[in-house]
Amino acid sequence: MIKKFLFLFSLTIMTTLSYAQDNQNNIKQMDAKNPFLEAFKTPNGTPPFDLIKKEDYKPAFVKGIEQQAAEINAITRKRDVATFENTVVALDESGEILDRVSSVFGAIRGAQSDPDIQKIAEEISPLLSEHDDNIYLNEPLFARIKIVYADSLNPARTTEQKRLVEKYYKRFVRSGIALDAAQKDRLREINKELSLLSLSFGKNLLAETNNYELVIDNSKDLSGLSSDVINIAAKTAKEKGMDGKWVFTLSKPSWLPFLQYADNRDLREKLYKAMYSRGNNNNEFDNKKNINKIVNLRLEKANLLGYKSHADYVLDETMAKTPDNVFGLLNNIWEYALPQAKKEASELQKMIDRDGGNFQLASWDWWYYTEKLRKEKYALDEEALKPYFMVDNVRDGAFLVANKLYGITFKPSSEVSIYHKDVQAFDVIDADGSFIGVLYLDYFPRASKRNGAWMGSFRKQSVKNGEFVNPIIYNVGNFALPTEDKPSLLTLEQVTTLFHEFGHGLHGLLSSVNYNGLSGTAVSRDFVELPSQIYEHWALHPEVLKLYAKHYQTGEVIPDALIAKMQEATNFNSGFETTEIVAAALLDMKWHVITEQQDFDVDAFESNEMNKIGLISEIIPRYKSTYFAHIFDGGYSAGYYSYLWSEVLDADAFEAFVEKGVFDRTTGQSFRDNILSKGGSEDPMTLYKIFRGAEPNPIYLLKNRGFIK
Template sequence: MSSTIPVNPALVNWDGHQGLPRFDQVKDADFAPGFEAALASHETEIDAIANNPEDPTFANTVVALEVAGDELSRVSAIFWGKAGAHTNENIQALEREIAPKMSRHYSKIGMNEALFRRIDTLWEKRKELGLTVEEERVLERHWKGFVRAGAKLPKAEQERLADINEKLAGLGAKFGQNVLGDEKGWSLKLTEEAELEGLPAFLRDAMASAARERDEADGYLVTLSRSIIEPFLTFSTRRDLREQAFKAWVARGENDGERDNRGIVREVLALRTEKAKLLGYENFAALKLDNTMAKTAAAVNGLLRQVWEKARAKALEEEADLGRLISEEGKNHEVMPWDWRYYSEKLRERLFNFSESELKPYLQLEKVLEACFDVAERLFEIKAVEVKGVTAYHPDVRVFEIHDKDGALKALFLGDYFARSSKRSGAWMNSIQSQHKLPLKNGSTGELPIIYNVCNFAKPAEGKPALLSLDDARTLFHEFGHALHGMLSDVTYPSVSGTGVSRDFVELPSQLYEHWLTVPEILEKYAVHYETGAPMPKALLDKVLAARTFNAGFNTVEFTSSALVDMAFHTQGAVGDPMAVQKQVLEELGMPTSIVMRHATPHFQHVFSGDGYSAGYYSYMWSEVLDADAFSAFEEAGNPFDPVMARKLKNNIYSVGGSIDPEETYTAFRGKLPSPEAMLKKKGLAMVAEVSGGDA
């Protein structure tokens, strides 16, 4: 680095396997000086671009910006990866310090007058520059980024905007740490057989493993990891224990004390509203939706409200069915949220004559992962090869090389699949390094994509295979779909590489990939019993496929209520009591008392632990409209692996990143933009509908 500060070279000189960082050579204490030096180096590069005495050109300004800050990107990739997937008190303390500092750094760049003048000059004469489509998209991204950073604001308002962004960064870090703290801080220890009644062997094994991971010498732990809490709520016959565990699960971030997120939400909403007003937008939703396919809150709410009415009606039918089961048992209590999964599992057994516990022995993590790789090979002609003995950021992380059909290395993929107390909940994809083709100052040209998936599956007991639920298997396919978006990227410029697309398009490659999990020939090959190796019986396979829309009302109500609350927050603006707003929205919707939001506000990390999905949680459903229509193309071709459609899919969706407008690239693949009909049919909520005011 161009700094006199002593820095561990392993942070930026990645000379591990095929260019991986040497994670084992980086200590927690290395990050603070590493960030300090990388920030200083980036600032020097920015000053050189801004003060270049030559007239601005695309090469000396935009391309220079694209490759500036490589060292900062490298330090950040290692640090933020660890902060999410293997954190500790030292990392968390530095996260609270670094998040605002990074925000201030990028605010300063965005408000650099000389630099913006160069970008603005190029933007004004962009039609005269002879730019490619990708280059014009990159220029547009930089110009809009500067405007959103306040480049056109008076100095005083620029300073206020920088203050807001810095505060929001710190609040987002604290929000996420509070949720992790609540997840890590709660567990329910069970030791008596009567407390374990109804729990299948795979869940007992996972709970025993969780107990050992938390240094319990004996017993079984119910934790707030979704891979344990959801099956516990599904199978435990003990209604009192289900209620206790459920209430702890939904109360994350809402417990009085230092980890209470309600005050953070209030402050975040006020700051976001002020930020939007400073930038000339009516509200924060208008700011966030300005660069999406949906365009407006009216378009988003138009889709969500249509789906809500159908989903709510379906959920109330489902609730009545569950109520009849409760009555048959001679009980008279209402269906409460901690009852739903338990009785819906009983109903599924009755309707389709199979249970989750019957299915799980056929869904081994190893086999589902093999299925993921096989689908990618059939569709995109790439092959995954595991490399043993490569040290990653945690011993559980596995490393794979991704090769094309000629054997050339195209990407590295890291898989981190098991829950642990040092990892935040949920599942995600991220990149350690994004694909591009530009020359760098270290002498190399272009970079290999290095992509990782993080999940939170229950870790099995020693010597036993990890068994997944069908939802877990879908999650693995979903995240690998994101990974493919990064690994198949074939663009020139880093800022439009891979998942560098609009928020309501980014879920298309991931949600679309889920469809191949339940393609019969994939299940027939990879859904094999972990003890006998026998394939899933055809009768069971047929039942699984027949039950794909079971519980559709519940699942859609859970999601849609969360998306509608997100939009309400960000169209209303600053609120005195966010929980009162949540309550009001749910009451107006007629939210069934038997169901809760998938993500209640105090632990809604998509929206408040950073602003990635703020005013954007709807995007999963928007992309679902696209993915249902996209998979229909393969169904219409009569082959889920049709080579012509697969090539079009790769060339127009997975490889182009943000280098082309999403409406154009989707139309190039499919020939048209979709309506919600295919999505509603897939969910079992079929109706003919149009998206109000939108394009998808």
């Protein structure tokens, strides 16, 4: 999943010139050695991480703000009649320094943070918010944009140019350009406060995730766990100065296998409750006040801009368009998912009763008994599968699919600088031998990295001054750590996650548009998951598995018998998996269709909304509110439904490959040409229909999840 949700400073790039002037002396001293202040003099323009110091960030932000403010002033002072080139393109290409430092800092904040980085973020965020407002509340600039927008029917203008003009015009309108002076002042205050609240939410979540440790000093409490899981826990303990013990953390590669296999039910409950209580412990890292403020401020902002709710504001720029359409999709899936989840819960309870357990199935039992049931029904043990999914082999499998579909190859690069020793870098080469871009992969968890998996860019693809600007893309994950005697071996979920993020990466790498503002993943939120989710279909497809799933010790290709068992169990536990994601999407929507300011009891609100939809007690939403970073510290507010909306697209789109063959080069080229390369240069449904020949059929989502035949 793109699941994906970065601190994208490149979209919030403004503050006042007065601040920059106050810091002018400091900037001059830093100019000579600050690597952000000019184009990176590195192979293919990659960030020189070996030269970048933490003290470079803030001066570069200030200098970048100053530079872009001057560029905006130059646009507004032009005496020439506003044109597409001298106004819209000039705006789109402004802020080079800010783009450089924002993209790098955003990546570091997500994957290599520390108190210094967090402090810089807190200092810079309100300045960027103000700078953003200074651009999109700039009336002389908007006057020029309006002139170009009014000429939108100009037959000489391409569809891509029209899309760019429309995007900027709407950005000004949605940023409050039509408000009166008092309303604009209030909007500026709201934007600043929201930027800081989002940072606070993420900072608290990282602290809560890192602060908890389940320390085990009795080997009997490790019963049920594999040697791999035990060895990683021992390694973690040793790194924390507790040699001879075992430590489990709230990083998913640590807590999930414990819940799946640990026989000690009390410890499973303890670890699980710690996971879902993050940000909800009435301590200095509690996120309930942040949620209250964020929800109310988002509503106030939406009302200022003429919308009934934050959801109405957000969805106006998506394929879904309205909350009713989102609820329609989610409720339809819910009608299939919840009954299936209840059947699964009943089956697990029967297993508990049969085994002599004198208790009711609880949420911390689900994974444990699901694994037992999977093994019993399908003779399939995920621990027996993991040796075939060494992380490097899975990565190479993702590369191989891209090669077969699009003709591209990946060559390890030793020339580029990396920000952490675990990071890998690859040059991406097209079928004709031409250079496409650079891909960074950062796959292992650490205390400085937030949970989850995501994709981002150090530089987006565009064409500037007639020159093609090659993209520089990164994927980040939190997969299983290697041990002293074994490499990183992935679960099936981690395999599909790797393919998912790689699909996002391809969207950025294979972009071929003219303008930065429309490049790669710059598409509506409920379309952006199509390239990533369709790629998941190849991850565990039998034809693909035979090419990359090889035993890490013997090199043996995964046996047909195992593949058959995997296929048979494809939709096992689909009720649970669908119910928890739909519940989270509904929770997100419920927070953002609110139309009245109020003081929320966060726990009571969440509980009431989940009771209304009939969520059974044995399942919780995939993300409870206080650690729902997608919507409170990311770009998915009123947008978490996008994963399911996009699944309607990806399930239907994959049928095109099923019909012709999963490696059909012609179909692959069509997907590249009509989806991956187009970015936001055309209406998403138009692009989809060009590729598929019709609008998507929702039936394939239901088939994909096993709800109908």
